[in-house]
Every structure is written in C-alpha cells, then in structure tokens.
Amino acid sequence: MVSMEQQSSPSMRWLRRYRSFFIILLFIIAIQLFLAYKSRDIDLAGALRTQRDIHESTPESSPAVPPAAPANVVPVAKQLGFQPECDINAKEAISALQRAKTKDCRQHIAHIACAIQAGRFYASQLQSSCPAGNHTANVALGCYRDEKDSRLLGGYFASLKTSNSPSSCVELCLQSGYPYAGVQYSRECFCGFDAPPSSAKLPDSSCNMKCLGHAKEICGGFYAMNVYETGIAKFTAQLAASSAPPGEEQVRIAFLLTLNGRALRQVHRLLRALYAPQHVYYIHVDARQDYLYRKLLELEPKFPNIRLARKRFSTIWGGASLLTMLLQCMQDLLKSSWKWDFVINLSESDFPVKTLDKLVDFMSANRGRNFVKGHGRETQRFIQKQGLDKTFVECDTHMWRIGDRKLPAGIQVDGGSDWVALSRPFVSYVTHPAKEDTLLQELLRIFRHTLLPAESFFHTVLRNTQHCHSYVDNNLHVTNWKRKQGCKCQYKHVVDWCGCSPNDFKPEDWARLQATEQKSLFFARKFEPIINQAVLLQLEEWLYGPYTNEYANLHGYWQSLYHHEDVHSAGDDLTRTIGDSLMRLAVQQTKLKHQLQAEQLLELTHYLHRDQYKGFLVRFSAQRRNDSKQLQLETRVRPVQLGKLARNARFSKRLRNFEVSTDFDQKEQVARNFAKMLGPKSELVLSYTYQGVAETRDDAAHSYNLTLLWLDPLGRLQDFNELHVEESQLDVINHSKTLLKQPLTPGIWTAKLIGRSSIYAQLKFLVSPLAYSNGSPLENAAAAKSLNGGLTLSLPEDFELPVEWQQHLDNDNDVFALREEALANAQLTGQELHARIDELVGKFFQLRETCEVNGETRVLPELPLCQDTAWSSLASDPKSDIEVLLKRR
Secondary structure, three states: OOOHHHHHHHHHHHHHHHHHHHHHHHHHHHHHHHHHHHHHHHOHHHHHHHHHHHHOOOOOOOOOOOOOHHHHHHHHHHOOOOOOOOOOOHHHHHHHHHOOOOOOHHHHHHHHHHHHHHOOOOEEEEEOOOOOOOOOOOEEEEEOOOOOOOOOOOOOEEEEOOOOOHHHHHHHHHHHOOOEEEEOOOOOOEEEEOOOOHHHOOOHOOOOOEOOOOOOOEEOEEEEEEEEEOOOOOOOEEEOOOOOOOOOOOOOOOEEEOOOOHHHHHHHHHHHOOOOOOEEEEEEOOOHHHHHHHHHHOOOOOOOOEOOOOOOOOOEEEEEEHHHHHHHHHHHHHHHOOOEEEEEOOOEEEEOOOOOHHHHHHHHOOOOEEHHHHHOOOOOHHHHHHHOOEEEEEOEEEEEEEOOOOOOOOOOOEEOOOOOEHHHHHHHHHHHHOOOOOOHHHHHHHHHOOHHHHOOOHHHHHOOOOOOEEEOOOOOOOOOOOOOHHHOOOOOEEEEOOOOOOOOOOOHHHHHHOOOOOOOOOEEEOOOOOOHHHHHHHHHHHHHHHOOOOOOOOOOEEEEEOOOOOOOHHHHHHHHHHHHHHHHHHHHOOOOOOEEEEEEEEEEEEEEOOOEEEEEEEEEEEEOOOOOOOOEEEEEEOOOEEEEOOOOOOOHOOOOEEEEOOOOOOOEEEOOOOOOOOOOOOOEEEEEEOOOOOOOOOOOOOEEEEEEEEOOOOOOOEEEEEEEEEEEOOEEEEEEOOOOOOOOOOOOEEEEEEOOOEEEEEEEEEOOOEEEOOOEEOOOOHHHHHHHHHEEEEEEEEOOOOHHHHOOOHHHHHHHHHHHHHHOOOOEEEEEEEEHHHHHHHHHEEEEEEEEEEOOHHHHHHHOOOOOOOOOOOOOOOOOOHHEEEEEE
C-alpha cells in the first residue's frame, strides 16, 4: 500500500517542509504592513498632502473656520504651526521644514517651496542684453562631418540619454558660454567656440537619427552633427592696462570693509596700510559683533572719510545675506556725498601685497572696467560643485537646501570669487534695477536663493548685460588655497552643503606672496595674526622697509576675548564665570589680598608673543579696602591641563601638544579655544601631534591601535574613541571628537590614551561649573541643578565594558560617594558656588603677573604700570596705532 506522503506530489512535499518558514515570513510582512500603516500618522509628506486637500476642498465662500482635520494631520499642525499652501513634494524641503526651529522660518521655506512647485517663482527664459554680433539663437547651420580624433565642436561634451534635442543642447551650450551647439548620434551634445568649416558640410540626409529627447526631431547621425547657433558671441575677457596715459586723472577708491570677529588691531593695521585722505573707507560690521562695531565707531569723529554702516546684517558662511549686505553697502556709498570711481570689498583677513599708490595707478589705467575672477573650469561642473542648480533659503542663521532647480534658459552662468573691484557705473546698475529690466530683477531673485551668491551674481550679471565688455578676469587677489585641508566640510552647522575655504598664509607660503610682484595682484588672503603674525611682519617689511628699533613689542599680538560693554548672552556665561573667578583669585595674591576687593570684570584679551600663546589678560576694577579708592588692574593668566606621559613608551616619547579643547579648526589644524575654557555645554575634542619618523632602526615603521577613554569627575566612562596612528606619518596633527550628552558633569575630567595593557598618556582638565545662565547670575538651586547637574551617562546602561578597561575606572563605592557630592554641588548658588569655582579654576589657570592701569594717581605703587610692561593690553603697540593716520590728513 502506498502511503499518503508517497502519493503527494513533489510540490506538496516541498510546501510541507517549509511551512514554518512561510508562516514566519507572513507574520513579518504583516507586522511591517501594520507599522507602515501606523507611520502614516507621522509622515510629514503625507500629512502635507492631506492639509492641501482639506484646504482646496473648502469653498472660497465658506467661513474662515478650518474644518476638523483627520487624526493624521494633527502632528503636522503641531510641528509646523501653520497650514501649508500646497502639497510639498521635494524631500529636501520636507527635511528643512522638520529641522527649522522657528515658525517664521518654516513658513518662509514652505512659501518658497510652494511657489516653485507652482512654477511661479523662477523665470523659465531670460534674454541677455550683451551684444551678440551677427549670432542668432537656434539658427540651424546644417549637417557637418565630425571626426573622432578632431572634434568639430571641442569645447564641451555631454551625453543626454533621455533629454537630447536641438533646443536642450543649445540651452546647455549657451549656459556654458559657447556660441555653437551640435547634436549627434541621437544622444550626444557638443559645444564649441568656433563655427564649423564649410569643408565639413554634408548633405542634410546624412543627419538622420532621431533625438532621444524628442523623437520628431533629428539629432545628427554616425559622426554626423547638426550644428546650431546659440545666439551669443564668443566671450573674451578684457585685458587690463598696466599703466595710464600721461596726465590721466587718478581714480578714487571706496574700500568696502566687511568685518566679523574681534580682531580690532588687525583691522587698524589694514587701515594703516590702505589709508589716504582722498579715498573712502566704508565699514560693515556683522550685527552680532558689538565690540568691533563700538571700537571702530570711535574712528568716525576723527576721519571724515571713514564711516560705519548703520544698517547691519548677521551673515553666515555661504548665506544669501552676504549679497544683500554688499548691495546695501554699495547703495549707501552711492547715496553718500563722497566721490569715488571703484568699490573694492575686503575683509579683516585681507592685506595688501603692493603699496596703495601702485593700486591707484593700476585702477586709473582701467577706469570703467570691472574686476572679477572666473572659476576657470567647465561651467556645468562649476554649477554642480557650487550648488547653483539647487534652491537655498536662509533663515534661522542657516542656509536650507529645499530642492533642485532649473536655471533659466537664455543666459550664461559664471562665477568664481566673491572678492571684486567694480566700477561706479556697474555698481549703480546692479543696485538700482529698473522695473522693466526683467533680466536683472530675475537674476536678483535667483541669487537671493543661492549658496555663496556673491561668488556668482556679479559675474553672471556682467556676462549677460550691456556691461559684458568691461569684464576683466582678475579680482586683484592671490588666495592661499590648500584644498586638502580647506575642503573638509566644516560648515554643516550653518548650511546644507559642503564648501571650501582658503587657508591662512604662513611663513612657509612666502614664495606665493613674492610671486605677486610682477603680476597685477594687489591683495592676499587669508591672514590671521592669532594663527600667525610672522608672515604679516615679513610682508609689511617687504612693502615698507624694516621696522626701526622704536617699534616696541614688534612680535606681540593682542585680540579681545570679552568686554563688559558687550550685550551678554548664553555665549558669555562660561567666559564670565571663569573671568570673575580669576578676578577674585587675582586680588587674593599675597601682596594684594588684604588691600583689595574685586568689583567688576572689564575685559579679557588673548596675548601672543612670536606666535606662541602666552595666556590671556584679565582686566578688572577693584577697590582699596582702607580708603575705598577705585583702581583697575590687569593680570596675565596661563591655562594649564595636567598631563602625564608614559616614561618608557616609544609612542609617548613622540607625543606633543596633547590637550582637550573645543572649536577644532580642521583647515588650520588648531583648536581655536586658546584659553581652554570648558563648561557643561562644551563639545570636547582632544588633539595632539605625533612626531613620526621616516625610518626606524629595523626599517619597519610601527603602527598603533589605541583607545581614548573619557572619564567624568565621578570616574565613570562617558565615551571612548578608537585611534590608529602610523609612525611613518611625520608631524601629523590628530583630533578626536566626543559624543557626550550635555550638560557635562562639572569638575575634573580625565582623558586616558591606552593600549592593550598600558597607559600611553593621561590628561586631567577642567569642566567648570557655570555661575551665569543666559547672561544672568544663577540665583536658585533648581536653575543651578539644570545647568550644573550633568549626572547622566552618555554610554548606554547595557554597554559591555571590556575587561581590560576596568582597571582604568573608579570602583562602584567611590563612584557612589562622588555622585552624592556632585548632587550637592550641582545646587550651589551665590558665594558657595563662587568658592567651588575658585577652587577648581585655581588648579587649571596660573596667575602669572599683575599690573596697575594708569590713573590720575597711583594706588598700588608696588605694582608696575600696565603701559610700561611688554605684555599688558595697554602696552605700546605701534603696529596697530591708528592715531598715526591723523598725520596723513
């Protein structure tokens, strides 16, 4: 008798065997479908569509009362705070809406996204007004023979597999600046500067292949090309004249200084190098920079040709506000009574490489021309690299990418550098667009929603208007590009894009500066004396001759860190906390502690000598106890971190500059928090230099796999980093960031660099408690605890600690005791909090020397006068003495 299993077909037996598998699979699919169904309640894109449907289904005559929204709309209404006017489809716009912080910003993003989707934001076609000669757009010249080794149109090639047609190819070639376009082999588009020779003409029947983008049109054939005119003439930049004719009147220049930061002395130094009474100096200081604006405002009563912009902007890297600010400043210059012929924009990071008289002679020889620097590469590649084919919206101090865009047909796109020298007629044109000038109006709209707009706006306007014959491909600058370091995507916190920035000049770059001597280059960038001042001294002496011995403190540099007159915010809380503590500690020094009472922190200033950081200066007011006399003192302070290296370890012997800080600049390979002030809200980063060797005794370079442990004041592991170091890499600067939950636990932290069985290096550093919150003193225990608590763990509770790491951590009993102490400390306010801060600060900041600010009478004659020292912020510094300019008037 045959069994039932034997009677079953092979397919049935297979199903029975894998029945369990299919049941599990169906169960998983069911769960996924259920989760997908539930997720639609929080799907922003779907909810936006529902919002649109509700809005459009409501008759115009209905009362202005919104109908009851379905359940899946509620999360979006809460998230956005308003009803979008359309169904927003672009995923980048949806992402921006989810990330934007304020309702106004979200409304701005949504409004523009909807206008773009409706096709009413950007123009689809524009008409260039640059003379085109005898060229006419879309004129067919015929069919021509092409050759593989000698292309008929050799300027640019693109394979348009789905969109090729004569019109699309003409549009692409015109955008790239080519007078001729050719289609071939159905999918290929060629661009060129020169007309095809008549000897290559073929019968029209030789071009017989249909276009992939438009089947009713012909796109050449096999090595046969349909050639068209794009409607523009071949563009040739003007060659600058090197000298003016005899008797030519010299031009007057308006120097437009767009400044940020706190480098006041460097700005003074730049003005000294550029100043002459016949020129104009118009200064825009970023709206957030109170100190720099306040100090430079002091120049106006002294110099009638120096003026600060009253309408100030808060600009960000790559922001559209940069272009808005430039255009506004140019409008101000035009409205002024000053006479000027050119405007040249500069920043605090620029410095001349030729004397002012040489610049004036050159500009006088080129009156009416406009100096901009082109990108020097394929236009289509430039468009993609620059993000010109994307729409950006600036709000919440961020450039939000909200989607792709198609640039209008009919115009050439150009760009390069945002440092320019523009003639007065062109400045007048771009800043006062006539209503009937559609071209300029639409270009302004495009570039107000473009990343780095000043790098392309002036170039593109020049190429497409009647000013096109005034274009000179030279922005008068040499820039220190080191793209390997400068293109490390450092600006993601302010822009949805990666960009590049130039590096600072240093003495090793001197040859590049010397090479400008025989070229029409008059400025260099970037310079930052807080990074390197030696190269600036070298440049000044090259231009103006050696400094004489009367220049005291030639190698000193001072830069403001804090000033009491600034508008205080959360950004100053840590600085004021540590500054106040150091002020209190300064008056407790042996010679002064019984005589003085500290009153107010006035100013903190970085001090460097020969490009070595020597600490910061704490200037404060005090009162003498016995007679209540007022005085001001300044104390030099050195930040310290307590490091320890393994004595016999090969790796440790070559380890240098092992330190914890914040604000690590990958471009300059330095942590910009020079004062090493760290607080509960700091994002810690460890950096170090490893001095490798080219060869070892056994000719085998070592490599090290290390682990960096971050231990909080309770001895708990909060984070770790895996590091790999090759000994063959010479003098490499490494850095390692943390992912720590904030607020950090205040107190003494430890960073341990360990191998498999030993510690290579250990560093103790201070995370200071805060005495201020959002600019105001902490006054109650609850506020103090929220700010100075920080007892959470950054690592998951179920994190499995490797056995070999346990020896580097405190035991549970010690951790418990320290936790109780930390909980009590977190609630301190007033004098108790100050006492704890002073105890900690005193261990990690060394007070070196103190001087008295000169008043009408000496209060403490035992102290030196600040102006007589070499280190005080009041010491003589003729390099940056702006008063010397009064003698040139």
